[in-house]
Amino acid sequence: MFVTFEGIEGTGKSTQIAMLRQYLEAKGRRVLVTLEPGGSRVGRELRKMLLHMEGKDLTGETELFLYLADRAQHVSQVIRPALDRGQAVISDRFADSTVVYQGYGRGLDPKLLHQFNKIAVAGLWPELTILLDIDPELGLKRAMTRNMREGKVKEEGRFEAESLSFHKRVREGYLMWAALNKERFKVVDASPGAQAVFEDIRRVVDERFGT
Ligand code: TMP
Numbered sequence: 001m002f003v004t005f006e007g008i009e010g011t012g013k014s015t016q017i018a019m020l021r022q023y024l025e026a027k028g029r030r031v032l033v034t035l036e037p038g039g040s041r042v043g044r045e046l047r048k049m050l051l052h053m054e055g056k057d058l059t060g061e062t063e064l065f066l067y068l069a070d071r072a073q074h075v076s077q078v079i080r081p082a083l084d085r086g087q088a089v090i091s092d093r094f095a096d097s098t099v100v101y102q103g104y105g106r107g108l109d110p111k112l113l114h115q116f117n118k119i120a121v122a123g124l125w126p127e128l129t130i131l132l133d134i135d136p137e138l139g140l141k142r143a144m145t146r147n148m149r150e151g152k153v154k155e156e157g158r159f160e161a162e163s164l165s166f167h168k169r170v171r172e173g174y175l176m177w178a179a180l181n182k183e184r185f186k187v188v189d190a191s192p193g194a195q196a197v198f199e200d201i202r203r204v205v206d207e208r209f210g211t
Contacts, residue, residue, distance in 0.1 A: 001029070001088035001089070001127065002079070002083060002125075002128075003205070004094040004096070004129045004130070005132065006093060006097060006129055006130070007132035007174065007190065008139045008140075009140055009142075009143035010134065010138070010142030010143035010144075010146070011133070011190040012142070012190055012197065013132055014092065016132065016190075016194070016197060016198060016201055017033055017092055019194070019198045019201075020198070020205065023198075023211075024205075024211065029088045029211075030086065031087060032087045032088070033090050034074070034079065034091050034092070035093060036067070036070055036071060036074060036093040036094055037067060038070070039070075039091065040073040040078050043073055043074055046066050046067075047070070049066060050063065050067065050070075051155065051158050051159070052154065053153075053154050053155075053158055053161065060106045060107070061108075063102065063106075064098065064102045064113070067098050068119070068120045071098070071120040072119070072120045072121075072122070074091075075120065075122060075124050076122070083124075091126070095125075096129060096174075096181075098113050098116070098117055099113045099114055099173075100170055101170055101173075103173065104169050104170060104173025104174075104176070105162075105166055105169050105170045105173065127208065127209075128184065128186065128205070128209075129181075129185045130185075130188055130201055131174055131175075131178050131185055131186065131187045132188055133171070134189075134190040135171075136164060136168050136170075136171050138191065140164065147160060188204070
């Protein structure tokens, strides 16, 4: 079982992932929760470069190749070995983030990005991708409050500092990309409370995997 979560800032991905992990473990599955960027040793270094406010001078292309490097390492060193060991893997972001943020957000060609992703993932695609959808104004507010609370504004705040119009493009991009990949994506409304959102996710997971 390989499930990925996608969405703009502040959709509550981490909370939902923790709830799904608990749900699956209660059913006797062994679960690995991981993330991009930063799921591997090298990835943790790349995450610092990518998300720190100092990274404002990164060009769009540099950013792209760092995300792809993170993904290639993550797939080969972390995700594939876990699946081979029989674990279920849940990743907080994966290849779709590149198509949407670097493509619809930054203006690079989404189709070309999909080709680059094919190299990075080496044939390993999620069986299910849950897109948590929320109004960008609400999402950004939530994400900024979280970064302040956790003292991460400088270390992790580069994308939160992007304009509202960037986040609106990203949100629309996600919805378009999900419509183009209907067999894999499920769009879930992330605006209700965490428990109600999880009910939707649980239903989708049960349907897909018969858990
Ligand atoms: P997060 O871990 O808090 O979600 O932050 C990761 C940020 O990196 C988020 O703003 C989305 C961005 N991102 C990309 O732009 N491209 C990618 O391929 C990935 C994985 C993340």
